[in-house]
Amino acid sequence: MQELTHFINGERVSGGSGRFADVFNPATGEVQAKVPLATTEEVNEAVAKAAEAQVAWGATNPQRRARVMMAFGQLINENMDMLAESVSREHGKTLPDGRGDVQRGLEVIEVCMGAPTLLKGEFTTDGGPGIDLYSMRQPLGVVAGITPFNFPAMIPLWKMGPALSCGNAMVLKPSERCPSTSILLAELLKEAGLPDGVLQVVNGDKEAVDAILDNETIQAVGFVGSTPIAQYIYGRAASNGKRAQCFGGAKNHMIVMPDADMDKAADALVGSSMGAAGERCMAISVAVPVGDKTADALVERIVPRLEKLKVGPYTAGDDIDYGPLITKASQTRVKGLIDSGIEQGATMLMDGREFSLQGYEDGFFVGPTYFDNVTPDMDIYKEEIFGPVLSQVRTQSYEEALKLTMDNEYGNGTSIFTADGDTARDFANRVNVGMVGINFPIPVPLSYHTFGGWKKSAFGDLNQYGPDAFRFYTKTKTVTERWFSGIKEGGEFAFKAMD
Ligand code: NAD
Numbered sequence: 001m002q003e004l005t006h007f008i009n010g011e012r013v014s015g016g017s018g019r020f021a022d023v024f025n026p027a028t029g030e031v032q033a034k035v036p037l038a039t040t041e042e043v044n045e046a047v048a049k050a051a052e053a054q055v056a057w058g059a060t061n062p063q064r065r066a067r068v069m070m071a072f073g074q075l076i077n078e079n080m081d082m083l084a085e086s087v088s089r090e091h092g093k094t095l096p097d098g099r100g101d102v103q104r105g106l107e108v109i110e111v112c113m114g115a116p117t118l119l120k121g122e123f124t125t126d127g128g129p130g131i132d133l134y135s136m137r138q139p140l141g142v143v144a145g146i147t148p149f150n151f152p153a154m155i156p157l158w159k160m161g162p163a164l165s166c167g168n169a170m171v172l173k174p175s176e177r178c179p180s181t182s183i184l185l186a187e188l189l190k191e192a193g194l195p196d197g198v199l200q201v202v203n204g205d206k207e208a209v210d211a212i213l214d215n216e217t218i219q220a221v222g223f224v225g226s227t228p229i230a231q232y233i234y235g236r237a238a239s240n241g242k243r244a245q246c247f248g249g250a251k252n253h254m255i256v257m258p259d260a261d262m263d264k265a266a267d268a269l270v271g272s273s274m275g276a277a278g279e280r281c282m283a284i285s286v287a288v289p290v291g292d293k294t295a296d297a298l299v300e301r302i303v304p305r306l307e308k309l310k311v312g313p314y315t316a317g318d319d320i321d322y323g324p325l326i327t328k329a330s331q332t333r334v335k336g337l338i339d340s341g342i343e344q345g346a347t348m349l350m351d352g353r354e355f356s357l358q359g360y361e362d363g364f365f366v367g368p369t370y371f372d373n374v375t376p377d378m379d380i381y382k383e384e385i386f387g388p389v390l391s392q393v394r395t396q397s398y399e400e401a402l403k404l405t406m407d408n409e410y411g412n413g414t415s416i417f418t419a420d421g422d423t424a425r426d427f428a429n430r431v432n433v434g435m436v437g438i439n440f441p442i443p444v445p446l447s448y449h450t451f452g453g454w455k456k457s458a459f460g461d462l463n464q465y466g467p468d469a470f471r472f473y474t475k476t477k478t479v480t481e482r483w484f485s486g487i488k489e490g491g492e493f494a495f496k497a498m499d
Helices: 038-058 062-078 079-091 095-112 154-165 178-193 204-216 225-241 262-278 294-306 328-343 398-407 421-430 466-472
Strands: 004-010 011-013 019-024 030-038 122-128 131-139 141-148 169-173 200-201 219-225 242-246 251-257 283-289 347-349 370-373 387-390 413-417 435-438 457-458 474-481
Touching: 004 178, 011 251, 019 169, 030 079, 038 141, 038 169, 038 200, 038 204, 062 095, 062 154, 062 178, 062 370, 079 095, 079 178, 079 435, 095 154, 095 283, 141 154, 154 169, 154 178, 154 219, 169 204, 169 347, 169 370, 178 200, 204 219, 204 262, 219 225, 219 294, 225 457, 242 262, 251 262, 262 283, 262 294, 262 387, 262 413, 294 347, 294 370, 294 387, 328 387, 328 421, 347 466, 370 398, 370 474, 466 474
Parallel strands: 141 169, 141 219, 169 200, 219 242, 251 283, 251 413, 283 387, 370 387, 413 435
Antiparallel strands: 004 011, 004 200, 019 030, 122 131, 131 474, 242 457, 347 370
16 A cells, blocks of 8 residues: 655655545545645644745745746646646546646746746835835745645645745645645656755645644645635634635536527536536536526537546546546535435436446446526535536526526636627626636636635635735835935935936
8 A cells, every 4th residue: 555745845754643544546446545644743843844944945036936937837847647647546537637737737837937027016216305115025934725636736736836936935735635746746846946845745634734724933824625614724824813815615607598509508518517527616517597498408408418428537548528526425425415406306307326337336436417497495506516417597587597696605606608798798797706707618717817716715815826826925015215315405305416
């Protein structure tokens, strides 16, 4: 049995707690590795070493730090297949999805190569007689990243790229279900020139997270995961005086107007609800057709598309559409929610509960599942399912569809499919959701914009990556200075003649 490690002071380090978590092969159900779960003392030691390493790293000029990001980006590119395989091996997503996971993280590293520009300050000359003002962005010190299982490369890269290029040291606690990719990324960063100790990867569970939240040296916490944990981490970090941004779960709606291209809308709904087995915070899990004719047109197109999907292990090749769920518990929970949909009166159009694959009978698979006539009081509507389940809620007008989307407690992403610019524009302006797609099902903004939801999908301030991340990981200092040689007696302002 492979025993995984932490990555501390530039080296793989065995865990000292004697506590481990199982890392599964989700396609077979077998345990493939054990990951050590750090104690409070192990976290505190890693933080103390990070604080020592941060002093020199914070004083390194931004251009040199950016060069480390450039070398890192190149190494990620060169090792794309190895990293993607590591993602798929523990997560179970297809290899093209694994590559996408690495690629979307790499794009944030590419933005970090421009850190000197993003960190430039502001200057006011002659704010008063002989007075100039300037603002600078300084690193916070040691910051922490706590990340979920579903993007084992992308989200750690979203955290480490901006935090490190701003001159901070980071303690990263990846998901204990997919821990290996973060260690591989940390090794590539070392090879790219990052000094030892500036990035510490500490594996663990609640004990390690609580140690991070209570550690007085840590100045800021960037969290991504489920809503209840996001809310807990935000509260505890804030009450300990830390800056915190905590991104949570989602229930993303896609409105389909009667004038939409129905084939494209059906393709978009299938891809965005089933891709990565629905384990994406930007997955569309609720289809909201306007009018029964639209709903019927979608049913007619979606069912045959779902029937054609290939579900299997990532090792079966690139034509697999999606893989297993992350754990047995997750599979059991998703199947239980499907049961509840039937019991609570939704119309079952496709049932994935009995899906089984020869040779992989113990894998955590769930087949494509599609419900029609779902209502907002049903559990399959209220809960974030995080599985390959599409719920269709019929509405009779655009206003009803908009209200449904806006009344939902989550606000991560949403989408509208329509041929009408006025409707699209109205939707984009009025909807209370952080990321909006127009004829676009998964509107993850490009890396030089920013990523963040509203309502219960995010707690705290500022978004992930892009310019917001450079604000989150720095504090502003403003200097007001006066040089008396520029002031004549009596306060009148004068320039000195130049020789
Ligand atoms: P999770 O909340 O279970 O775990 C996230 C992190 O929190 C992990 O590192 C885990 O070890 C830690 N953790 C778990 N329980 C804890 C506890 N009781 N106390 C302290 N720490 C704890 O989330 P997950 O299952 O790994 O990821 C899936 C969730 O993440 C979904 O809800 C998904 O929507 C969300 N997500 C959100 C975004 C976003 O940007 N909004 C992006 C990706 C995933």
